[in-house]
Amino acid sequence: MTKRLGIIGYPIGHSISPIFQQAALDALGIDATYEKWEVTPEGVGDFVNGLRAPDSWGINITLPHKQAVIPFLDEVDEWATAAGAVNTIVNHDGRLTGHNTDGPGFLRALLVETGYDPKGTRALILGAGGSARGILLALVRGGVDSLVIANRTMERAETLAKLAVENGVKSEAIPIAGNVLIKAAASADLIVNCTSVGMSHGPDEQGTPLTAAEIPASAIVNDVVYTPLETPLLREATAAGATALGGLHMLVYQGVLSFQMWTGQEAPADVMLAAATKEMTSRGA
Ligand SMILES: NC(=O)c1ccc[n+]([C@@H]2O[C@H](COP(=O)([O-])OP(=O)(O)OC[C@H]3O[C@@H](n4cnc5c(N)ncnc54)[C@H](OP(=O)(O)O)[C@@H]3O)[C@@H](O)[C@H]2O)c1
Structure with a gap:
């Protein structure tokens, strides 16, 4: 079964996470896709509950939903509790845990x-x-x-x-x-x-x-x-x-840590950094 990963935000068009996360999945030959989904504030609860499906490994969360997802989770770890914000959700056979890798x-x-x-x-x-x-x-x-x-x-x-x-x-x-x-x-x-x-x-x-x-x-x-x-x-x-x-290094390394939580594998940080840099350069950054 192809596994699904992605990032939610509102808006989400600017996010480069799909670029460097997909590069990492492909480099390791992992059968999974990483997409971006624009989710309105009203739609957060339904979206998070949908992550309990067997093909979902979890998601990243960006602004403005980092606090809003918390009530829909089964457990929130110590880092995310201290930060008051969740940027990573992991699906463990229908049980959702919240983490903060920022x-x-x-x-x-x-x-x-x-x-x-x-x-x-x-x-x-x-x-x-x-x-x-x-x-x-x-x-x-x-x-x-x-x-x-x-x-x-x-x-x-x-x-x-x-x-x-x-x-x-x-x-x-x-x-x-x-x-x-x-x-x-x-x-x-x-x-x-x-x-x-x-x-x-x-x-x-x-x-x-x-x-x-x-x-x-x-x-x-x-x-x-x-x-x-x-x-x-x-x-x-x-x-x-x-x-x-x-700042690109911080962005990529929060993704490196999320990747390891979902896949259980060491993330290819160099591949991710190269993909992120290439994308930013092509956007004229
Ligand atoms: N690399 C990464 O992974 C990563 C992660 C998160 C954020 N970021 C970047 O970090 C930056 C800040 O994000 P944030 O979420 O912390 O934003 P934020 O909560 O809106 O805070 C903005 C900060 O910038 C200050 N500021 C804004 N305009 C200023 C000015 N003209 N002169 C002096 N100070 C000014 C604000 O001061 P006041 O309190 O006085 O308004 C406040 O301290 C953004 O560029 C964002 O893209 C990068």
């Missing part, structure tokens, strides 16, 4: 591509939205020593700093500008951009939260933005002599 995918990408281990390090998170929250929890779980959260809206940065403190990590909220930001960057081992600054067609396409002069050469700079593949911040990081990593 945070673990972020950590795996950094480890594989740069050797970074959060244990005992100081991290600066730029932004305080949905992706910043997941990344903060991943760093906390990874044993980070301290966190600084810089954001335009201070209240949101303070909420995240409080979350880190509640989880036993020293944390501070600061504005994403001025000397206080420069000082935080100077002492950071890891700098992660979780704002939409620098994103194509975003609020500040040409913008960068930090310039080369403000980035220490010893830092790892990870931009979660992946359109374009090389963001203004990554260009500044490279000019500073720092290690620069783009």
Whole structure:
């Protein structure tokens, strides 16, 4: 029986998950298809219940359904419960479990591509939205020593700093500008951009939260933005002599971890990364 996999979202047209997941299935000769389905908010419950069918292995979930799927699942794992969001559903003979591979995918990408281990390090998170929250929890779980959260809206940065403190990590909220930001960057081992600054067609396409002069050469700079593949911040990081990593790796590695949950096989990460890069390049990213 051909197995079915896919991703739901609303809208979903932009998703490149079908490209790199199908490339992985084909590379391993697995008889399965990975599609994308646009599901309206009203249709989420019926769609998720349909995943109990024997030909379904499960799905990925993207915006805006990551919370909405939770009530329709039989079990939600610890990571997804902490994140309050599910990005992967697995069908075990009609029983549906919910998982979140976004945070673990972020950590795996950094480890594989740069050797970074959060244990005992100081991290600066730029932004305080949905992706910043997941990344903060991943760093906390990874044993980070301290966190600084810089954001335009201070209240949101303070909420995240409080979350880190509640989880036993020293944390501070600061504005994403001025000397206080420069000082935080100077002492950071890891700098992660979780704002939409620098994103194509975003609020500040040409913008960068930090310039080369403000980035220490010893830092790892990870931009979660992946359109374009090389963001203004990554260009500044490279000019500073720092290690620069783009957001496509995080996207692919969350998929690598989902793939392993569905198929029980080691995912061909290099095949997936090559397929994702080729697709983004063909889209002009
Ligand atoms: N690589 C991946 O796998 C992955 C995964 C998730 C998201 N992403 C990317 O990450 C980015 C953020 O996503 P999200 O879901 O976290 O978005 P979000 O929840 O909407 O948060 C957006 C963040 O950007 C800040 N921001 C927006 N415009 C700004 C500006 N002009 N100046 C300064 N800060 C600004 C916001 O600050 P305020 O709080 O002040 O509004 C907020 O901190 C997007 O580009 C998304 O595509 C990538």
